[in-house]
Amino acid sequence: MRRVTWTRWLHLFIGTFVLGIWLFISTSHLYVPVLLLGVLGLVPAMRLVEGLQARLLLSPHGYRDASSGITVAPSRTWRDRGRTVLWLELRLGLGLVTGLVAVNGLKVSVDLAVLAAGGSPGPGVLDLPAGSGGGWWYALLVPIPAAGVLAFVVGSGELIAFLARRLLGPSVQERIAALEERTERLLERNRIARELHDSIGHALTLAVMQAGAARAAGSAEFTERALAVVEETGRAALEDLERVLLLLREASPPPGTRPTLADADRLLASLRAAGAPVDAEVTGALSRLPGPVSREGYRILQEALTNVLRHAGPVAVRVRVRACADRLDLEVCNELPGSPTGPGGGSGLRGLRERAALLGGEFSAGPDGGRWRLRAGIPLDGLR
Template sequence: MLRLLRPLGRRVTWTRWLHLFIGTFVFGIWLFISEGDLYIPVIALGLLGFLPAMRMVEGLQARVLLSPHGYKDDASGIAVTSSATWADRWRTVLWLELRLGLGLLTGRITVVLLGLATDLASAAGGGPAPDSLVPLPGGHWWYALLVPLPVALLLAAVVGLGELMTLLARRLLGPSADERLAALEERTEQLLERNRIARELHDSIGHALTVAVVQAGAARAAGSPEFTERALAAIEETGRAALEDLERVLLVLRESGQRPAGGRPTLADADRLLESARASGAALDAELSGPLAQVPGPVSREGYRIVQEALTNVLRHAGPVPTRVRIAVAAGRLELDVRNPITEGAAAVRGNGARGGGNGSGLRGIRERAALLGGEAVAGPHGGEWRVTVGLPLDGPR
């Protein structure tokens, strides 16, 4: 019983009833003015449906009165945009005609059932009213027991017709196939942007924290004021770069429209990255060749992040060990190679993310960056060394 009565306590049930009655009011006003010509409102509504803005007006009204969450409910399945195609216009025309018909039906049912309940109550009290809808012999007290029946039917009609109206609104005022595709593409772009920002934060902040931890541990173990000073300088420089990256990402997330103070780092900034790794105690042997400054922006930025993540993994899992870095541009490709000797226990830790089924987010991020640019990335042990080898085409994915 409570399940059947629950819809009557919802606000949207009665706003849907009001939405249905609007058509009755409009039609009634027309009859009062014209005293005939019933086909004119039908034709007029059909012509109005071809106006592009009519779909937006009806969509807003439907959201306000038919959706449980109001006009801000983007998940209601009701569009609030103007008609873009003739298919949208024809669906709007059909919606207006059905809305008028269901509105008249709702008004008729409401008047008849309320009138019947009134007639039953009058007949139970003595005799039928002279203008009663149903002629009933008066004087029967048990008519009073039947009064709730038309009221219950009316309430059921209010709920059922409201649900039907909402279903029609979703079908006829809902987004078209092109609009759904555009919304899906926009959603996909947002998810890709969020994933890119997550990778940016992982690479930048992860690198800064790794350098800080390694430098602090080395300074404490060395017990040398000079070394401690160099370590603090390296931590400061790396932290400042991470803060710049964080500020840029936060500006994107806030959608403030402002431009970050500095752009994303590229391979032109590779020297700063290599110096940061050397300051952490790693014996870094770097080889940079080719016109790095001419590498396209997307490839250069992602290449910088790949090298940064590879060096971060070296410091995190192997410590300050001798590391070789090769960055080369040749034959229309950017080649990145980072290798270091495998220390005891490091291979098992890093091997978790070395292959496709691994859980290492860093190596997985490297592979994702390479795949987005049409390249390939290989990471794993090779001849007693841990190698990260990446090849990226300079002209983007094919």
């Protein structure tokens, strides 16, 4: 009693209807419609038409069901055209068989009902001799052919849906293209998640540290400086958030809006404002770094400094940024506190490792002689 059972039956009857039109024109040369369907199957748009029709009538969820396994796209290769031709021929043949079974099965039920009423059915499937009487017991046989027709309709509907998935389904090239598109979407989502984690996480960590330090200091002058740092950091975080939201809305952000290592002074200034002594050494021409390296380098440095504040507090930090002719080296080293000041177990280090790996670089982080040392190296060969 499902809707799709009857829409599949309608789909099969379309083939019977096509043959019926030809038989109305000519009762011979039945190979002509078969050849015509073969020629039509070679037209690229025919696969699109058949895919739409198959989704609409064969899928339980209609033509919008992208998970039906039926492709709605023109033929791109000769293999696609061949599969479309085979589909049209099988659809015609199965539709003809379904039509014959349905018509003759229902005719048998009608003939049995006529016999049960004492009449004589006309020529048909039973082909009884004239004058053959009836009997009330014929009425008991009436539902059997009808039930057989229904069972055949359900089975043939399942068969035509299976054939549609096999013959109108995506080709190998289309499956690869869909997989690549899905991978690109996942990579973009991961990149946006890292952007939010790095920028917003850095701003919130700094704001929390400043608020706690201002409350503990009890100095109006220190509180004013802390509020100024929180304001500046919050403004930068809002800019980052707006840029990420533009990406989520599939709008192209203005070029050059993502921060680069040329803006590293802002990170170091915010760390100093949080009360951490910073020993920074920047060597090389950061402005000449390739855009992807400079942007990812900034995010690595930002996350490293955020982790210092989150897990160690305002401890002494040593920062080394070296831009050489063939690589970029980043190093952040800080004292290890007796007890951590923030929660651990986040995805920060994993995200940093992924950023470095995407550019063919290496990354390491861990305790080193009573200090925590983070290193990242990114080669520049082939990125300029």
